[in-house]
Amino acid sequence: MIGYLLRSLRRQLQGSRTLFALTVAGVALGVASVVAIQTLNRGALEAFDGSMRAVSGQADLTVTGTIPTLDETKLVTVLADPDVRAAWPLVRLDAAVAGREGLYLDIVGFDVFAPVRYPLGSGPADTTGADPGRLLRAALTTPGWVALTPEFAAEQGWSVGDTLTVSSGSRLAHLVVGALVDFKAYEPLAPRRLAVMDIAWAQALLGRPGRVHQVDVVLREGADPVAVAARLGAALGPGLRVQTPEQRQEDASGLLAAFRLNLTALSLISVFVGLFLVLTAVQAALVRRRTEFGVLRSLGATPRQVLGLIVAEAALVGLVGVALGVPLGWLAALRNLDSVSGTLTSIYVMEGIEHLTLPLRVVLLAVGVGVAGAVIGAVGPALDMARRDTGLLLAPLNLHRATGRVAGRLAAGSVLVALAATAWFLPWGRHLRAGGFLYGFIMMVCLPLVVPLVVRTVTRPLRPRGIGAALALRNLAARLQTTSLAVAALAVTASMLVGITLLIGSFRATLVTWLDTTIRADVYVSTPSWVRAGNDAFLDRPLLDTLGARTDVRAVEEQRRLRVRTADGQHLVWLSGIRIDGPAGEVLADRLPLAGGDAATVAAGLDRGGVLIGEPLARKGGYAAGDTLVLAGPEGPVALPVVGVAYDYTSEGGTAFVLMDRLVAAFGPTAPNNAALFLEPGIDAEAVVADLQQRYAGRPLVFRSNATLRAEVMAIFDQTFAVTRTLQAMAMLIAVAGVSLTLLIQARERAGELAMLRALGATRRQVFTLFVGEGAAMGALGLMMGMGGGIGLAALLILVINRAWFGWTIQPHWPGAALAGQAALVMLASAAAAVYPALRAGLSDAGRLTRDDL
């Protein structure tokens, strides 16, 4: 049977190249979506993991602060534990390289005498061949001495002895390239931009002597990390976290969970759509080969053998799809690498993805998805065929009639399932975090099941009056078995397009409105390293005083952001301290649109030291006005009364706003991270920005006008959804391939009908137009159903999934132009997909009428 299988495949490939290519394309695109997203998801985690392992790869435990630095004297406490074999402090900071926009060094400062994994004194991986003793001396005695990776240095054109200017906040520092060390020799996932220096120089660069970011701990053999972590936690007191590497990975994984899950769910839609293609193609192949199967059965082949033959063929098609889909997915991942990496750094303040790997696990997943998808698509019709008389069952019209007969039952079943799912979802399911995804999946499965009934119901009353739209629509109903699948694929894709477009459009409109309220200053001041360093990028006081003294500046507001955990360790919060001259509470309460509570109460509460929390934190932590937000402060828990909840789109984890005095009281005095300038009336902000840029040309400062900042925020927003658009495009391609496939199949199945039309005097152009019309009709029906499905999906995404996973309130908005564009795209793509089949159909010869053609 295997020999027969191979010969049969070869014959099909020779005889139906286009059909085969379209089917494989459907599988390949579905697989590519999954591969691209899984590769990017994995890349995101590996970026964090690589950075963590590169720095703390040999540590059994890591002690971190909550604000986020800790006093380096805590090292003594750590070393006092009997199970601690070694411990060393680390300073970590992202420094912007002056003159190279967007270029950062991931600086790690450590005690060069500590038994860390980058022993400069005896490092085998130093590529310059320098004397280890001399390197050590130089690292200690040369101000700004830094070791870089040879790869990065070569990329930037740096060599040993070169001086680089970097900035941390508004501080400038000069570094000297002291050595080129291949850190990847120690840790393959080490970031390319890793830069290692002595801890004292790093502290000087940070401007915070005596403060470190973490203490890495190596335990004695046999010590229980969890027990030691608990002991150290107690000994170190509040404000410090002691974690195993696994716990830190879990933190990172948790931070990205919503982002990753959303992309995974979207990629699975492509697989789902691809399934329709396989189903269509297998069904068509069975119809074409009904005589062959009949002969096989009459020669003694058992139903199981025939079933096995069909399923094996589908599996092989799936494998070919996988072979193409994996590299295609890899390319799609590479293409989206920058945008996803940008999202990770700008939204999640995590490591950007430097490089991607295609692990065996993802390849195996691709094989599973591709082959299983193809087999699932084939097994239904194959089972049906194996059980019943092939000649009768597979006569095309019998199939279409059978589909017509079950259309009502399919739709009724689908509606029942949808109702049952809704009955579960509304009272219970929506409270489960994954409930929205499950409900959405059920609805997406139900949608295609009502397609046959809808197609039949919509087209049946039509009375054709010529070779036009009505006849094209009636033809769809006549071939319900194949057209339903294409329409279903289009409906699911259109649902995805419309749903995502509504989500993005609504989110965008909400964000614009929110920015109108919150971004009110004329000029914003920050530093190049703020994007990456956040917490540690400070503006110096003299600069702020100078800016405040300008005659064109009416007022200066300052902001300090701290990334701090709640005392229970459950939530990572951006705590934002704002310094405002005048009635600070009142201004802040007015600046941040409130999701609950009245402005006067909130203002009074803020003035009394309360906290206004962002909506995501309120949802995720279950906080409301009147509750207390307890944060892990450097000296112990910091209890902040929650005075209100504000709409907040600055982070997924959640932001809490207090007046600066309250932040300083709880977390100690620090410089702000950025400032906002309010100009005197009539002063041109752009002119002030230009003036400031010129005046501070040599300083690491970034000045943005209100308009520029808004534009940058919106650019980040758009970047976040770039990968979503790739997934939409892939699903669209699959659906369009489905239209082509269906019409190609119809051009074959309807050879007799077309020959008859030609015999009656229909021109090639008329037949061509009829087929393109049928493609457009499929597009219209798919779009009609997709609009309904898309609106439902958007509601689910906006009202349930987004709130559960991200915590943001998105005001529904109808992005008319974008939706019209999507609709036009679906229609045009469907009509375009029909062109090739229509050309083939147009070539029908009137002389080819045979007995069983119709």
Added chain:
Amino acid sequence: MSEPILSLEAVTLTYRAADHPDRTVLREVSLDVAPGEAVALVGRSGSGKSSLLHLAAGIAVPTAGRVRLAGHDLGTASERERTLRRREAVGLVFQFFHLLPHLSVAENVALPGWIGGLASGEVNARALDLLQQVGLGDRAHDPVGRLSGGEMQRVALCRALLRRPPLVLADEPTGSLDDRTGREVMDLLLRLTRTEGGALLYVTHSRELAAAADRTLRLVDGRMVAEPAA
């Protein structure tokens, strides 16, 4: 005598395919069909009867010789011109009816009108009129799948006559019907064609049905031979 509606002059038809030897199915065949005339074409299977009808309809073009339909030379016409000539001048009836199962009886009859872009009111009225004439007026809106074989062929006759073509070509129109139904359908075909003023060229295996024509032509191995007197 008026100009023939169909004229074949020394027509040869050879099918050529890259992977098969040439196959000549008609050899120097000549015939004229006058307006209003009914001509039966008989011959064994493979003798070239259907190929001759294809030539007459402009579906195929002669390898040699000349085919004139309603005064137009089909051999030199483009594919599109031949299609338009066929649409205007020929009504086709097939052995297996070739009705579109997803259209109603009336819609099947109206199909040539749709293809020709005729006004729908005129087409519908004409279709109903023809259906009345063949006794299917009350079945106009039924799906064709509910009709018997004889009824289906009557619908096909109506379709062929919708545009009042000057020539009806029928390829074994009774071939898939029982004898009695076949005779009824043939009578109807002859009657309607005459009523409408058109000529009829039909292929049949039945001597009885051939006898109903004004004259009978016989094809033997692609050549026209004299038909012995009955």
